[in-house]
Amino acid sequence: xxxxxxxxxxxxxxxxxxDIAKILRTDFARLSVYGFGYLSGKIILFIVFVLxxxxxxxxxxxxxxx
Numbered sequence: 001x002x003x004x005x006x007x008x009x010x011x012x013x014x015x016x017x018x019d020i021a022k023i024l025r026t027d028f029a030r031l032s033v034y035g036f037g038y039l040s041g042k043i044i045l046f047i048v049f050v051l052x053x054x055x056x057x058x059x060x061x062x063x064x065x066x
Contacts, residue, residue, distance in 0.1 A: 002056050009053040016046040 020042050023031075031039065 002060050006053055006056040006060055009049045009056065013046060013049040013053060016042055016049065020046060 020039070023035075023039055023042070027035070
């Protein structure tokens with residue numbers, strides 16, 4: 001289950017990163033107040049999914065001492 005969450009969060013992070021880069025590259029000059037809110041929401045979601053993938057990566061790939 002942790003591997004599924006890990007790979008799902010990696011995929012979502014990549015999609016969000018592409019979307020953020022597209023907004024910054026093409027639409028940054030035309031952003032309104034609502035556009036900046038949309039962009040900051042995307043950045044917050046990206047950070048959340050990166051943190052989720054980092055936490056699950058540590059749980060999956062660390063060796064368990066028995």
